[in-house]
């Protein structure tokens with residue numbers, strides 16, 4: 001089965017040799033009926049667990065009613081979702097698209113139009129997506145080099161180094177963008193002072209501050225937005241991964257009070273605001289209540305402290321259920337051995353494993369994952 005499908009796909013992914021056919025909560029089942037504990041969560045996407053009743057019901061009901069009409073007209077799910085996100089943010093308007101990278105592209109265009117300035121500052125080690133604009137501001141030279149020339153007038157600052165941020169931000173800077181926690185870049189949190197510097201610099205220069213919360217957002221780190229812990233309010237926020245619990249969606253939030261941005265004719269997405277994705281996302285946002293966030297924080301702490309006691313683990317970083325751990329040897333080998341033991345995890349960089357289980361995960365399953373990792377790392 002796995003082999004047959006592979007031959008008809010471009011070999012762009014290094015897929016593990018397993019074909020999944022069903023999901024349920026924190027569990028996946030392969031085509032041989034074997035069960036796997038899912039601490040990858042589809043790369044921080046499956047926040048509520050596979051087939052969560054609320055998002056599944058919402059998507060089904062919308063599938064039975066209306067799939068698509070385009071953005072020439074209004075639909076109810078897109079209006080409801082925009083209202084819910086505005087309420088969570090404390091006043092914002094949203095543009096919907098279909099992925100994280102599209103949300104970033106929208107942020108780049110929005111900042112250019114609103115500020116009239118083309119320069120952007122991003123962080124070394126960041127990840128913002130694979131399309132040409134997003135790639136241009138991704139702080140990983142190895143991912144960019146093959147596809148140069150990209151957008152110019154992009155400079156990169158070092159994480160939590162305010163001096164380097166001041167040096168990178170120039171008069172032509174219209175956008176300062178950062179993930180509140182560098183996720184692909186090793187799960188490395190931005191500190192409060194650095195976030196404050198970024199906010200102050202953006203204000204001084206007339207630039208917009210964007211937090212890329214494609215991975216950290218929608219409860220992943222134990223608060224709805226990760227920036228809440230930084231005490232700094234951005235002008236722009238991008239969301240995607242966890243927003244519809246696995247259906248494709250992306251969003252650019254623009255804080256109320258930011259003006260001069262995109263107008264009719266400047267930007268669009270045929271599928272953006274798809275009613276089924278938006279209906280599922282409404283159910284997801286409703287489900288992210290204080291109880292679920294408290295579970296994400298408590299289970300995250302249990303997981304992090306358990307990891308600290310495992311053989312060969314030298315450092316554990318993160319917040320809520322976005323956790324990275326530096327391991328001995330190649331992280332990819334650790335992930336491959338975990339898969340053999342029926343535990344899914346991901347890596348971030350060559351030396352770190354990353355754990356992003358559903359926010360609904362229980363203490364029993366956290367302990368089970370830790371026990372498996374103890375064997376794998378021994």
Ligand SMILES: *Cc1c(COP(=O)(O)O)cnc(C)c1O
Pocket residue numbers: 099100101102104127128129130179183184212213214215216240241
């Ligand atoms: C995954 C990710 C993206 C890109 O999202 P896609 O949906 O894969 O395009 C952008 N930014 C961050 C922080 C991400 O983790």
